Amino acid sequence: MKKIQYREWGLDSARYWGLLAFLAAIAGIGGLAALYMEHNGHWVTGMSNQVVWGTPHVFAVFLIVAASGALNVASVGSVFGKKLYKPLAPLSGLLAVALLLGGLLVLVLDLGRPDRLIVAMTYYNFKSIFAWNIFLYTGFMAIVLVYLFTMMERKMNDYSKPVGVFAFVWRLLLTTGTGSIFGFLAAREAYNSALLAPMFIVLSFAFGLAIYLLVLMYAFRADQRPLGDVVVLRLKHLLGVFVAAMLYFTLVYHITNLYITENHDFVAFVLRDGGIYTAAFWLGHVFVGSLVPLFIIYHPVLGHSRSWIAGACAMVILGGLANIYLIIIGGQAFPMSLFPGKTLIESGFQDGVNGLPAAYAPSLPEFLLGLGGVAVALLVTAVGIRMLRFLPDSLADDVADPHGGKAAAAH
């Protein structure tokens, strides 16, 4: 077996700086959007006292969930000892840190008082899952950085397995924590379910891997490094399994709610009557985010085309955003049942009169802030692979899996 060599990203200077400038511009615009919202107050956004978390939270939660999922590729290599995944691990760790950073930035900049970040770091209420998450997120960054060090510094290679196992366990805890932000909310019909924690883990597998595959394919193509079918098809199949698992969790979630009479209104809202939220479910999550990618991934011809695979990844990401939008915004727009057995016919506080959902329309600054977070994540990744040796020189089939030619041919 050839020894895997790692090399900095060799994109020519003009293209590299152009890419950085582009991403920095988007990140900058996101920063300005945050400043604008901060200066004026949240009235300039679509958020209200009814829908208190808006589009920035959709991006932030998506990025944070995807971050833990992006680490999976490394975990498969270190924890489950799959040799094929080992050369893929450094990029996996870098992406995990970068995505988490982008997501956290968006989350913090959407606070009512981001200037009080120091308060969030010094005052803790340990019954709050939010407080735990502060430790889970910062801890994740620290652990993954150490993990990267053990992988990339030859003298430390022996430690990469135990550190990798620890990082894997930590990432499961992290996504459990993120899912529990919603799962622990007993007050609202859309949440209040332990299922949300494992569901978020499965979502993270799918989102993280889709982003990973896209970044990997782009980085290798832009630098003209060989990327063989063995790696791409293996990751693609894994993505298919994760997307199917995502659908399974969605099914169980709704079947459970369908069985419980008090939740019928909520299921009807998501599946039939919710307007934009129903569209986010069927069109976004189910069709674009799951069924079409599954079709492409398992299609005998399309499933071997790099463009189609990239398309499937992009669709998993878009459908994922739609799903998180449904979970976060739809879950708040659906009126809380304050008086079971009664219909609210008048309210001085927009309490869902006659069962109508709360109004929310995303505003431009919210969207730009979210996009800024994505840009920061990609910027960190681009700088990272350029400055340090994150990417293997080649992932051609004979390098990546010299003894598995037959297995690859079978795909």
Next chain:
Amino acid sequence: MNTEPTDAGRREFIGRAAAATALVVAPGVVLHAVAEATPRSEPVSGKVRWGMLIDTSKCADGCRACVDACDQENGLTLQSKPEGADAKSWDGQRAVWIRQVKVRDNLTGRVTGLPVMCQHCEFPPCVDVCPTGASFKRADGIVMVDRHICIGCRYCMMACPYKARSFIHEDVAAKPTRAPRGKGCVESCNFCVHRLDNGGTTTACQDACAKAGHGAIVFGDLKDPASPVSKALASQQSGQIRPELKLNTGVRYHGL
């Protein structure tokens, strides 16, 4: 001898003045003793639990006395639509501490009107979820926000089963000293805590309701069996909103 009428007048004046003073001071002294509100120099006492009973049968259709009084008391009338804000959006963004709602029973069609505000739970979900501890419950049962350490994450608003909290979406130009508020923080009903901490024993909504002649709101110490609220609760049916959550709310309703 011509001084007698003057003396009589003076005596009468002094007598009236004494009576007036007694009339003004005595209820304060007596009620203060009854409610055992803690002096400002000492920590709030857990011997008291402030609570409220709202008699929906006395809550008059179309009356906004409690809402207006609360807005006035806590500076919410000073809110104004920011320039350029859409009126409909702003209506969902301005702070509301107490609102009137009307519900119709799905089976019987009976319509009930009631005010809803922070229910001052014994086990408040907003306090559980707050990452910094800004959302807290005082020893005397009042649930409120420490505006110095609220970071504006709005998780408490996600967690509140009564949708009782508001986020301040705009710059606050003016505010009363007794109820400070500022952009980017969360707030809600605090049982007019500034009154209670200064020896008062009533809330603005309760006073306004009584003044309007309805007397639908009775407020007081739930731990004192002799308090009007305890007596009212002992003598008539009452319930909580969303009792299945077992939050043991400090606000109870009759006739809901």
